[in-house]
Amino acid sequence: MIGAHVIVGYTGDAGGRDALALGSAITRVTGGELTVAAVYPPGSPGQAVEAQANLAHAAGELGAQPAEYIAFESRGAGRGLAVVASRIKADLIVAGSAEGGQHGRIAIGSTADHLLHLSPEAVMLAPSGYLPPEEPSRLTLAYVHRPQCDEAVERVAQAALRLGVPLRLITLDLRTEDPGRLRDDLALAVRLAWESTGIEAETEVAEGFDVAAAMANLEWPPGDLLVCASSEDAQPHRVFLGEVAMKALRAASCPVTVLPRGFS
Known part of the structure; x- marks a missing residue:
């Protein structure tokens, strides 16, 4: 962790x-x-x-x-x-x-x-003016079906287990994707989290015409932390944030962590 x-x-x-x-x-x-x-x-x-x-x-x-x-x-x-x-x-x-x-x-x-x-x-x-609570309340991972995110599911699930907080997996549906496929992908991620840690992750598909609108349709209680995996364009063991993840970071009302490619 x-x-x-x-x-x-x-x-x-x-x-x-x-x-x-x-x-x-x-x-x-x-x-x-x-x-x-x-x-x-x-x-x-x-x-x-x-x-x-x-x-x-x-x-x-x-x-x-x-x-x-x-x-x-x-x-x-x-x-x-x-x-x-x-x-x-x-x-x-x-x-x-x-x-x-x-x-x-x-x-x-x-x-x-x-x-x-x-x-x-x-x-x-850290967001501007952020006041951290005494304890974290949840870890949220932005998930899309690709190897870097699958690795991140295991790592973030392990962190949630150690911290004793829930794990949420979110996917943004920008009205250009097949909602059924997105939910199927999330179901596979839930299984991955369960098999690696025994944590039963909650899931949400956030709909919106753009990234900011989709992010606004999610609840972000105090103590939440958003985690993003690096883009496939990242060099090994380097951070590189893709376009959609960058927009999600700008729209987030909680701290955001970006994992380097190949994070372990």
């Missing part, structure tokens, strides 16, 4: 605080290690000092919760977080939304965009 070692990309803005709150909550649930990283560009002494100040502020926010703090020089924040994650063997990178986005939704800035297309580790994004 992801969350054994979480790295948070921290910035001194609302998105950074959202990411810190989410990463902190994840490690409290999983018992994993927490690393807070502030990335600054090369040749910028002033921003290096600012990065250290941001880390001090993050330490104050976390209080007694143990964490490691790293200031890292890189030409891009997303690239820097990916490099640090690999070096410290983190299995989850948490980032916040870009400034100016809609409250309660995920706004993708340059950092998140890089991570969603090249990260070697799972990526979790």
